Amino acid sequence: MKHAVILAPMEGLVDAPLRDILTRIGGIDxxxxxxxxVTDGPLNTGTIRRIVPESLHDWKTAAGVPVHPQLLGSDPDWLAHNAALLAELGAPAVDLNFGCPAKTVNRHRGGATLLREPDTLYQIVAAVRAATPAAIPVTAKMRLGYSDTSLTLECASALADAGAAEIAVHARTKVEGYKPPAHWEWLARVRESVAVPVVANGDVTSLDDYQEIxxxxxxxxxMIGRGLVARPGLAHCIRTTEQGMAGxxxxxxxxxxxxxxxxxxVRERVADRHAPGRCKQWLGFLAQHYPQAQALFDVVRRQTCAEELQVMLAQDRQLLAIQRGEPRLQLNEIVEAR
Structure with a gap:
């Protein structure tokens, strides 16, 4: 789809529940x-189903939006083997991660650390491409490099030459992490250097950012990640604007x-001891755009009981008070108000 908005993969944040919510709000393609x-063996089907439960529903969210599974690793043979497994399970595409900046991932030779090895990038993509049916696209996500941009174009060319059908580029190096600004001008250089589509990624938090990138x-x-987590209606706003309506x-x-x-x-998927933290994590992102989210976070931040947090979230009296800027109820008043 022209002008498509793609929801970015974000480990530990954009999981199945959030994908479901964001795609039902709309605008994500x-x-x-x-x-x-992927380490040194075959994946367990249960692991795939846990990370991508949409695989049980034709690899689509409840809103009908396709979900492409992403593999991370450095062994071409095992990545190829597991990509073939994804294909057998009906995956619409296989994406490869060469952009994760996490220290633990990089220490185990995964993600962005491989941007120092263009030859390895080529070997991985070529092996995965050879192991999967031609009708299933193999795509990749990369950053501009590990510590600098000296190998940016070489890495992009290695991915494209090996058979990647599309390359998403986060416009920063691994060392830069998420430190602003993203270098959007480099996206044009990458796009001009390869013969496959390039997906722009990095620091899109508004309609103006989308149009400018x-x-x-x-x-x-x-591709938008943190911007959509903080502003869940952003993709819908983009789509309606593209259609000539006011977003x-x-x-x-x-x-x-x-x-x-x-x-x-979240409570259906994870143990109750982990559920409150997951909710607070999203509230923390929402607080970047919604003052009410910060107010709600302040109320629930010390709550560790999953059931009590659900009660607090469902309290119309408390939520309305936050919206109106009224004095917030104390925790004991909230519990007593059930």
């Missing part, structure tokens, strides 16, 4: 899953039911 780590990069597709953000009132639905799904 494709998702890439959290990475599935497309202008500077020349890319038709944009509008979600109000906090409109977002509240989605937050409650998200937390319900």
């Amino acid at each position: 494709r998702c890439v899953s959290e990475f599935i780590r 497309r202008r500077v990069s020349g890319c038709e597709q944009v 509008a953000d979600l109000s906090w009132t409109e977002l509240q039911p989605w937050l409650l639905d998200f937390y319900r799904q």
